[in-house]
Amino acid sequence: MSTLLRISLAAVASCALVAARSSVFPDCSGIAHASFSAAFPATFLNVTYYDTGTLNVSGIVNEVSFCEFLVSIRYGKNVSMGAGRSNSLQFALWLPELKYPSRLMALGNGGEAGVINYDDMMDDLNSGLNFAVAAGNAGHLFSDNDAGVGTSLGAPGVYQPYFHDEDQVKAWLHDAISIFTPAAKSLMESYYGYRPRHSYFRSCSTGGAQAFSLAEFHPDLFDGIIAGCPANWFTHLSLAFLWGQQQTKTDATTLPAPVLDFIQASVIKECDLIDGVADNLIENPLACPFNISSLACTAAHHAENITCLTPSQLSAAKALYQGPVRSDSLSTSIFPGYALGSEGGWSLPQVQGAMSNAITIPILQNLVYRNLSYDPSTFNWASDVDFLDSRVGPLIDAVTTNFTSFRKSGKKMIVYAGWADPMISPMWSMQHVEAITKATMGSQTTIAENDFIKLVMVPGGGHCGAQVAKYPYVPAQYGFSSAIVDWVENKTEPVEGIKSWGPTNGENRTRRLCTWPLVAKFKAGGDVDDWESYTCG
Structure with missing residues (x-):
């Protein structure tokens, strides 16, 4: 599902009271005005x-029917000075009419945020897991991202107000979820008479960075966290x-779409059958022996007009894999490169420059x-890297590896990444x-032995879901919410695997996602398109 989602607040708020209320549940407005804790500098919108x-x-x-509370909560250094002189964060809380909704699911943001993630709120409201759901706009407005142009990203040479307010910058990736979650829990208590017994957070991309910020800076706030395709090393990702x-x-050096399709098709042709299933998918790209140099142009290619890579294109492709x-130590990685099998997605903006123009340059x-x-x-790829780290790393990165507090308090986390993600390298998550495993549990401990974080690598998975154009047949909806609930409660x-379903081409196909380093193994005689036909091994 997309991480750059928005819906008009006015449209959401415009629906009238359309049905008679059950006497079992209190009146929405009565709860809002009578019982909300005075401890929160908040205003009901x-x-x-x-x-x-x-x-x-x-x-x-x-x-399910529900009450929506749309709230503005002040935050930052000037929080006590009133709404006119402080920053504010808007959040929505949906409290369903259920007999026992003892769980809260908080949701994060995509891109540069500025809007409430209503799409994911609806997904978890309808999940059947009895969630009350909450999400916020990360402490600034959508219209501030690109000087009112109307995108969720920036642009070169454009003044972006929230980047010039340290409190808003910190809220964006570090603090936003912790600002609204206590207030959401308090409202939940006012409505149902009790606080949630279990609290969860789920999000992807920028939301994945918010997830790691919660584990690092607020380890007691949630019982379970789901971090997808995390952008938590945002400085180096940019x-x-x-x-x-x-x-x-x-x-x-440009790599046009036909060339990228040619590379990806060549990779899949060589490595598809490594897992024993002919499905145009590479289960584990690390096991793929493909060498991009095999596609270099020769005299025969030119003579027969066969697609191949020029020396400049070959160099560019190798640089993207790397x-x-x-520049002062060519063996020192700043951020990992892309995986084999992701090439078709490289024609997305970051290769042609749009992601750099939208995020890095602003x-x-x-x-x-x-x-x-x-x-x-x-930009100097040595000294300027150090300056970037020192100047803004503390404001937007969440890359600590010591999770002792999080682990000791019994918290759980699922991290997932798409092997075909053309935005954030899946190798970063790994x-x-x-x-984190070695720093928290000992230098000899492997990912497989980690008892508080499970990593899921999604074969053919794109950025936060489908790589639509190139892998429309790959299931792109994931059962991570039910998996984290089962693990916590x-x-x-989730070592026996997590179900995925819903490819974008509409076919009825499911797959089993395994916790790394386990991969899905096909059982002889089974149905290739049924997740029950696979085991994790």
Whole structure:
């Protein structure tokens, strides 16, 4: 599911009270005005009751009736000075009419945020897991991202207000969820008469960075956390976008879509059957022996007009597989590169420069150098990396590897990454979870032995779901919410696999996702498209 989602607050708030209330549940507005804790510097923007089937979010309607509380909560250094002089974060809380909704699911943001993630709220409301759900806008407005142009990302040379407010920057990736969650729990107590017995957080990309921030800075706030395709090393991820732009910026080094499709098809042809299943999918790209140099042009290729890679294109492709490195130590990685089998997605913006233009350059111009005329082509891949780390790393990164507090308090975390993600290298998730495992449980401990974080690598998975254009047949909806609930509440680790379903082409196909380093193994005689036909081994 997309991480750059929004829906008009006005549209959400406009639905009238459409059905008679059950006497079992209190009145929405009565709870809002009578019982909300004075401890929170908050203002109610709207309180609305939705009967079953009356709210439509991106084509999905609510399967249970609920009360929505739309709240603005002040935060930051000037929080005590009143709404006119402090920053504010808007959040929505949906409290369903269920007999025993003892769980809260909080949801994060995508991209540069600024909006409430209603799509994911609807998913978890309808999950059948009895969640009350909450999500916020990360402490700034959508219209601030690109000076009111109307995108969820930035642009070179454009002043972005929230990058010039340290409290708003910290809220974006570090603090937003911890700002609204206590208030959401308090409202839940006012409505049901008790606080949630278990609290969970789920999000992807920027939301994955928010997830790691919670585990690092607020380890007691949630019992279970789901972090997808995490952007928690945001400084270096942004450099990976700049690297991709610079490596493919000339006519000679650009990699057009037909060339990328050719590379990906060549990789899959060589490595599809490694897992014993002919399904146009690579279960484990690390086991794939493909060598990109085998596609280099020769005299025979030219004579027969066969597709191949020129020396410049070959160099560019190798640079994207490698990822950015320091110019003063070419063996020192700044951020890992992309995996085999992801090539078709490289035609997405980061290779052609749009992700660098939308994220990296605005950060460098607004947040790092405070100069809208800063020329990113002058970026020094040694000294400027260090300056970036020192200047903004403490504000937007969450890369600690010592999770002792999180583990000792019994918290659980599922991290997932798509092997075909063309935005954030899946190798980053693997490297980071491995580092956390060793720092927290001992240097000889493997990822497989980690008892508080489980890593799931999704074959053919794109960024936070499907890589739609190239893997439409790959299931792109994941049962991580039920898996984290089962792990936290029933102590059942998800080692036997997690179900995935819903490929974007509409076919009825399911697959088993395994916790790394386990991979799905096909059982002879089974149905290739049924997750029950696989085991994790």
